[in-house]
Amino acid sequence: MKRRGNIYIVSAPSGAGKSTLCQELLTVCPDITYSISHTTRAPRGGEEDGRDYHFVTREAFQERIAKGLMAEWAEVHGNYYGTSLETLEATVAQGIDVLLDIDVQGARQMCEALPECVTIFIMPPSVDELRARLEKRGTDSPETIEKRMANAVGEMDQRDFYRHVIVNDDLAEAVAAFVAVVKGCREGVNA
Numbered sequence: 001m002k003r004r005g006n007i008y009i010v011s012a013p014s015g016a017g018k019s020t021l022c023q024e025l026l027t028v029c030p031d032i033t034y035s036i037s038h039t040t041r042a043p044r045g046g047e048e049d050g051r052d053y054h055f056v057t058r059e060a061f062q063e064r065i066a067k068g069l070m071a072e073w074a075e076v077h078g079n080y081y082g083t084s085l086e087t088l089e090a091t092v093a094q095g096i097d098v099l100l101d102i103d104v105q106g107a108r109q110m111c112e113a114l115p116e117c118v119t120i121f122i123m124p125p126s127v128d129e130l131r132a133r134l135e136k137r138g139t140d141s142p143e144t145i146e147k148r149m150a151n152a153v154g155e156m157d158q159r160d161f162y163r164h165v166i167v168n169d170d171l172a173e174a175v176a177a178f179v180a181v182v183k184g185c186r187e188g189v190n191a
């Protein structure tokens with residue numbers, strides 16, 4: 001029987017650096033597929049439909065939920081986000097490992113259905129640094145940053161749900177820790 005791909009789930013409060021770490025991991029492990037989520041959020045400058053997200057309307061997203069097309073979904077910071085069941089299943093069935101950048105609600109849904117998912121939580125070094133990163137990134141309005149900061153503490157409180165926790169202070173060290181977790185799972189060390 002063909003080996004099924006591993007599912008790596010990464011969560012973090014907004015601005016902790018999970019997108020940055022995911023990009024770095026995919027450079028080191030190009031055979032891992034990044035799961036492109038569906039969202040009702042508006043694209044940020046530089047984001048492309050079909051590359052960063054599948055950007056859809058709330059109606060289209062609700063229709064996908066009603067038709068059972070989502071492996072998991074959640075409302076996060078006022079928008080819907082979710083993972084396509086068909087795409088995820090087709091990828092892991094081919095033996096390809098998949099990386100999901102999803103929130104804590106989605107991570108819980110995935111682990112309930114598939115307890116073998118490998119879960120990784122990224123922590124910022126401090127709440128002040130988290131805010132500084134969001135402000136420096138310059139992609140979100142002050143209102144959006146406040147909303148994301150308000151949700152951050154509740155998200156960080158759930159880090160014990162995750163099998164691995166990495167503090168993203170020094171980027172190179174955090175990337176090395178992330179790569180070590182994934183390589184360890186692939187070699188059966190952290191499985």
Ligand SMILES: Nc1ncnc2c1ncn2[C@@H]1O[C@H](COP(=O)(O)OP(=O)(O)OP(=O)(O)O)[C@@H](O)[C@H]1O
Nearest residue numbers: 013014015016017018019020133137168169170171
């Ligand atoms: N270790 C680090 N030190 C300093 N800055 C960092 C570090 N890691 C990431 N950053 C920067 O912090 C900002 C937020 O990072 P990133 O966009 O990866 O966060 P995120 O967790 O994916 O956020 P979101 O959930 O909002 O998409 C970016 O500008 C990124 O370049």
Ligand SMILES: Nc1nc2c(ncn2[C@@H]2O[C@H](COP(=O)(O)O)[C@@H](O)[C@H]2O)c(=O)[nH]1
Nearest residue numbers: 037038073074076081082083101102103106
């Ligand atoms: N449950 C899910 N959460 C998701 C998914 N895709 C992204 N996310 C999470 O949403 C927030 C905000 O993302 P942003 O791109 O607007 O900053 C973040 O926590 C992501 O991890 C998904 O498919 N399902």
